[in-house]
Amino acid sequence: MMISTKHKIIFGNSRDMRELKDESVHLTVTSPPYFNAPFDYPDLFKSYDEFLDLMKEVAGELFRVTASGRIAAFVTDDMLVDGEKFPVVADITRIMKDAGFRYRDRIVWVKPKGYIRISRRSGVLLQHPYPMYFYPDNLQESILIFQKGKFDYSYLKTLSPKILEQSRINLKEYNEKEIYLSVWENIDGFVATDMWKITNVLPIKGRLEEGIAAFPDEIARRLIKLFTFVGENVLDPFLGSATTSKVAKELGRNSFGYELDLELKEVVLKKLKAKQNTLTGDVIEVVQRPDAQRLRASLQHKVKARRSVTEKPKSVAKLK
Numbered sequence: 627m628m629i630s631t632k633h634k635i636i637f638g639n640s641r642d643m644r645e646l647k648d649e650s651v652h653l654t655v656t657s658p659p660y661f662n663a664p665f666d667y668p669d670l671f672k673s674y675d676e677f678l679d680l681m682k683e684v685a686g687e688l689f690r691v692t693a694s695g696r697i698a699a700f701v702t703d704d705m706l707v708d709g710e711k712f713p714v715v716a717d718i719t720r721i722m723k724d725a726g727f728r729y730r731d732r733i734v735w736v737k738p739k740g741y742i743r744i745s746r747r748s749g750v751l752l753q754h755p756y757p758m759y760f761y762p763d764n765l766q767e768s769i770l771i772f773q774k775g776k777f778d779y780s781y782l783k784t785l786s787p788k789i790l791e792q793s794r795i796n797l798k799e800y801n802e803k804e805i806y807l808s809v810w811e812n813i814d815g816f817v818a819t820d821m822w823k824i825t826n827v828l829p830i831k832g833r834l835e836e837g838i839a840a841f842p843d844e845i846a847r848r849l850i851k852l853f854t855f856v857g858e859n860v861l862d863p864f865l866g867s868a869t870t871s872k873v874a875k876e877l878g879r880n881s882f883g884y885e886l887d888l889e890l891k892e893v894v895l896k897k898l899k900a901k902q903n904t905l906t907g908d909v910i911e912v913v914q915r916p917d918a919q920r921l922r923a924s925l926q927h928k929v930k931a932r933r934s935v936t937e938k939p940k941s942v943a944k945l946k
C-alpha cells in the first residue's frame with residue numbers, strides 16, 4: 627500500500643504506556659507472555675497473581691489509550707504449568723471487563739494437527755491404554771475481542787473517499803477464508819494437507835521468531851483489516867518479534883509497540899526492515915527506557931535445561 631506510516635517501538639514495561647496519549651489507539655492486537663509457559667517463559671513471573679497484576683495494569687492503560695468505540699484483541703490461552711491449568715482466558719476476560727471494556731467476541735484459532743509442539747500429552751494414554759490416563763494435546767487458542775463502549779458509525783462520513791476505498795474489506799477473501807466464522811482455521815490462507823490446515827509460526831530452530839511464541843502474520847492481518855481504517859494507529863503492548871507492527875506497516879497503518887526485552891531489538895528491527903529505505907518513506911522510531919530488561923538469553927537457557935530433562939523417557943508421574 628503506497629502510504630507513509632510511522633512506527634514507535636518502546637523498549638520498556640507496558641504496565642506504563644506514558645508515551646501514548648489518551649484515546650490515541652484505534653486497535654490493540656496482542657498476545658501477552660504465556661504465563662510461565664515451560665518452553666517459552668519458564669519462571670518469568672514469581673506467581674500467577676504477579677501475572678494477573680501485570681494484566682490489570684496493562685488493561686487499565688489500554689482503556690486509557692483506546693479511542694472511544696474501538697477494539698483490543700488478545701490472542702491467548704489457558705496455560706498448563708506443572709500439571710495445573712491456569713484459567714488465563716477467563717481471567718483476562720474478567721480483567722478487561724473490570725477495566726471498562728465490553729466483551730464483544732471470542733474466536734477460536736485452531737492450529738494444524740501436526741502442531742503438537744512439545745507437550746505430546748496424549749502419549750500418556752498410548753503408554754497406558756486404560757481409563758484416567760487421558761490428556762488432550764492442545765491445538766487451539768482464543769482470540770478475545772473487547773470494545774471500549776460502542777462505535778459511532780457516523781465516523782465513516784468523516785473519512786475521505788480514498789481512505790474508505792483503501793479500507794474496504796475484500797468480500798471474496800472474507801468468504802473464501804471463512805473469516806465470518808468464530809473458528810479460524812485457514813490462517814495464512816492455504817491448505818497444505820488435511821493435517822496442516824493452518825500455518826502457524828512453528829518453533830523451527832534458527833528462524834527469526836525462535837523462542838518468542840510469535841503469532842502468524844495472518845492473525846494480525848485479519849484483525850487490522852476488520853477493525854481499523856487506513857492511516858489509523860495499532861498498538862501491541864507485548865510486541866515480541868513485532869508481527870503486529872510489521873503487518874500494520876504493510877497495510878498502511880501506524881503502530882506503537884512495547885517490548886520489555888531489549889535483547890529482541892535486532893529481531894524487531896529486522897522484521898520491520900527498519901534499515902531499508904521504502905518507497906513510501908515509513909518512519910521507525912525506537913525508544914529505550916530505563917525499565918527495559920535483558921531476558922531472552924536467560925529464558926532460552928532455562929528452556930534448554932528443561933528440555934534436556936523432559937527428553938529423557940517420560941514417566942507418567944512427570945507428565946501429570
Ligand SMILES: C[S@@+](CC[C@H](N)C(=O)[O-])C[C@H]1O[C@@H](n2cnc3c(N)ncnc32)[C@H](O)[C@@H]1O
Nearest residue numbers: 639640659840841864866867868869885886887
Ligand atoms: C507471546 S510474546 C508476543 C509475540 C508477538 N505476538 C509476536 O508475534 O512476535 C510476549 C512478549 O511480551 C514481552 N513482555 C513480557 N512482559 C512484558 C511487559 N511487562 N512489558 C512489555 N513486554 C513484555 C515478552 O518479552 C515477549 O516478547
